[in-house]
Amino acid sequence: MPSRSETTPTTMSPPVHVGLPLPDAVPVGGCAHCDRYERDRDRARAAGDWSAESDAHVLWRWHSLRAHGWSRSV
Ligand SMILES: [Zn+2]
Numbered sequence: 001m002p003s004r005s006e007t008t009p010t011t012m013s014p015p016v017h018v019g020l021p022l023p024d025a026v027p028v029g030g031c032a033h034c035d036r037y038e039r040d041r042d043r044a045r046a047a048g049d050w051s052a053e054s055d056a057h058v059l060w061r062w063h064s065l066r067a068h069g070w071s072r073s074v
Contacts, residue, residue, distance in 0.1 A: 025060040037059060040052070
């Protein structure tokens, strides 16, 4: 099955990987939002709540992208 994403650069939105684990976001020192997202994720992970962990992760990645220009490719 051809994949357009392999031939068309994505410039408007980050890649979406539904159902696949995402790499950890990277906290930016001094950013209260990053601290909060990291805490939320760690708390969810410690509780074994993968759904909450995933939610925190997605929110954190979006925050990183918008606030810090973070766009590490997967
Ligand atoms: Zn941040």
